[in-house]
Amino acid sequence: MLKRYAVSLISALVLLSLILGGCGSSGDKLPTVKIGEVTRSVFYAPEYVAIEKGFFKEEGLNVELQTTPGGDKTMTALLSGAIDVALVGAETSIYVYQQGAEDPVINFAQLTQTDGTFLVSREEMSDFDWSKVKGSVFLGQRKGGMPQMAGEFTLKKHEIDPHNDLELIQNIEFANIAAAFASGTGQFVQLFEPQASIIEAEGKGHVVASFGTESGKLPYTVFMTKQSYIKDNQQVVQKFTNAIHKAQLWVQEHSPEETAKTISPFFKDSDQAILASAVKRYLEQGSYAESPALMDSAWNNLLDIMESAGELKERVPAEKLVDNTFADSAVASDK
Numbered sequence: 001m002l003k004r005y006a007v008s009l010i011s012a013l014v015l016l017s018l019i020l021g022g023c024g025s026s027g028d029k030l031p032t033v034k035i036g037e038v039t040r041s042v043f044y045a046p047e048y049v050a051i052e053k054g055f056f057k058e059e060g061l062n063v064e065l066q067t068t069p070g071g072d073k074t075m076t077a078l079l080s081g082a083i084d085v086a087l088v089g090a091e092t093s094i095y096v097y098q099q100g101a102e103d104p105v106i107n108f109a110q111l112t113q114t115d116g117t118f119l120v121s122r123e124e125m126s127d128f129d130w131s132k133v134k135g136s137v138f139l140g141q142r143k144g145g146m147p148q149m150a151g152e153f154t155l156k157k158h159e160i161d162p163h164n165d166l167e168l169i170q171n172i173e174f175a176n177i178a179a180a181f182a183s184g185t186g187q188f189v190q191l192f193e194p195q196a197s198i199i200e201a202e203g204k205g206h207v208v209a210s211f212g213t214e215s216g217k218l219p220y221t222v223f224m225t226k227q228s229y230i231k232d233n234q235q236v237v238q239k240f241t242n243a244i245h246k247a248q249l250w251v252q253e254h255s256p257e258e259t260a261k262t263i264s265p266f267f268k269d270s271d272q273a274i275l276a277s278a279v280k281r282y283l284e285q286g287s288y289a290e291s292p293a294l295m296d297s298a299w300n301n302l303l304d305i306m307e308s309a310g311e312l313k314e315r316v317p318a319e320k321l322v323d324n325t326f327a328d329s330a331v332a333s334d335k
Helices: 002-024 042-052 071-080 091-098 146-157 174-182 195-201 211-215 227-232 234-253 256-266 272-284 296-308 325-333
Strands: 032-037 062-067 085-088 105-112 117-121 137-139 167-169 188-192 206-210 221-226
Touching: 032 042, 032 071, 042 062, 042 105, 042 234, 042 256, 042 272, 071 085, 071 091, 071 105, 071 221, 091 105, 091 221, 091 296, 105 227, 105 234, 105 325, 117 146, 117 195, 117 211, 137 174, 146 188, 146 211, 146 296, 174 188, 174 195, 188 195, 195 206, 195 272, 206 211, 221 227, 221 234, 227 234, 234 272, 234 325, 256 272
Parallel strands: 032 062, 032 085, 137 167, 137 188
Antiparallel strands: 085 221, 105 221, 117 188, 117 206
């Protein structure tokens, strides 16, 4: 009798521990999405807002964010399964497609819709026009990357041959470009924020033009994943897109100062005023997409820019690499 009682007591304790364990770890059972972002940038403010404001949690998702510097590294991480979703330029999905991928990378939620770089001059130019770039030493971006392609597209638009009409420097690592300019390299430099605002604040340069304004609407930075992942995780992808759209609307509805404060944990060494200045610039030129859907006109502009740069083997129709199903559903749910 005692033995039977002991067995019953042990069984009850085991059952109770399982119940309590289940209650204590319910958050751990949420699906986890591993995100790899190509760089840490104020340009991606809505992504950080989605995390800080709990929009992913509201949708029933955990996210793990890591920075995988460079488009090549980010795409390698995605293709190898080290991450589930990549935040990178849409051109990378085209590069993978051009290589004959059996499991193509699909763009499903746009985050930014213009180039995010600015032309910074060493000298103050209240009367700037693009002809002043001719004959200069120009500190550009990496060959084949979207910033450089959009930069060259803009220069050609203003009848400047980037490889013959100026001295183009492209051999400096992305992370070191601002420092190289600050130390005296180049008369002009192409910079993202907040580096452009920092250079201005330090009195080492002046923003004179925007490549984002000049190059037009583009699917510049997009959340993408493998086609197989979408097939196996439809609900997760939808919830992810819903969270991003909530963050997009939040950024549009709040001041640059409020956004800067919200994203500041991701930029611990940055001055709040500099962050706010950067957010303000991106809002004013419409860089932050208000909808996660990729427009055909923007996709075709991307193809034009890649073609102009000699990086496009064939014009890939949007329907091959873009799935707006989740974006359209996220937008519809907010109406």
